[in-house]
Amino acid sequence: MKLDLEVLEVVFTNKGNDLRTIAEQKNVMLIFLRHFGCAFCREALADFALIKNDLDIRKVKLVFIHMADEQTADEYLDAFGLKGEEHISDPDMSLYEYFGLQKGGFRELYGLKVWMRLVRQKNGSLIQASLGNVKQMPGIFMLHKGEIVNSFIHKSAADKPDYLDIADC
Numbered sequence: 001m002k003l004d005l006e007v008l009e010v011v012f013t014n015k016g017n018d019l020r021t022i023a024e025q026k027n028v029m030l031i032f033l034r035h036f037g038c039a040f041c042r043e044a045l046a047d048f049a050l051i052k053n054d055l056d057i058r059k060v061k062l063v064f065i066h067m068a069d070e071q072t073a074d075e076y077l078d079a080f081g082l083k084g085e086e087h088i089s090d091p092d093m094s095l096y097e098y099f100g101l102q103k104g105g106f107r108e109l110y111g112l113k114v115w116m117r118l119v120r121q122k123n124g125s126l127i128q129a130s131l132g133n134v135k136q137m138p139g140i141f142m143l144h145k146g147e148i149v150n151s152f153i154h155k156s157a158a159d160k161p162d163y164l165d166i167a168d169c
Contacts, residue, residue, distance in 0.1 A: 013086040028143040035132030049081035067132030103135040
């Protein structure tokens with residue numbers, strides 16, 4: 001899927017880089033997070049810290065999209081070993097909408113799959129504030145030269161994609 005590059009050029013990371021330039025120059029993995037109070041969001045951040053070197057070898061740049069303010073996102077990313085990673089604050093969720101990410105209903109957010117994964121969750125809580133819309137579903141998009149070449153759209157808040165498989169498209 002080809003993206004509207006004019007839309008991407010007005011979206012800036014915390015470091016002042018526009019998404020269009022980043023997406024045209026590098027392979028980018030856009031990680032749309034739910035909210036920082038979500039156990040699965042924190043688990044994903046821990047997972048990305050573990051595979052960061054593997055993604056670097058693949059020349060994949062991570063860009064996190066979230067609904068919190070930049071300082072809060074910096075604190076969370078730092079706490080999970082992702083200091084210095086670029087991120088975009090999207091409190092009105094316009095980027096989530098642009099990429100087609102939906103709000104979850106009861107089943108997606110609180111269904112049996114979610115409860116089963118929460119019971120097995122080993123990632124301790126950091127901060128419990130939601131810092132975003134708790135109904136927003138996450139997603140991941142691999143961009144190459146401004147085009148989506150792979151994606152994972154969560155059907156449940158508890159979905160756990162294979163990030164390296166997404167990067168290897």
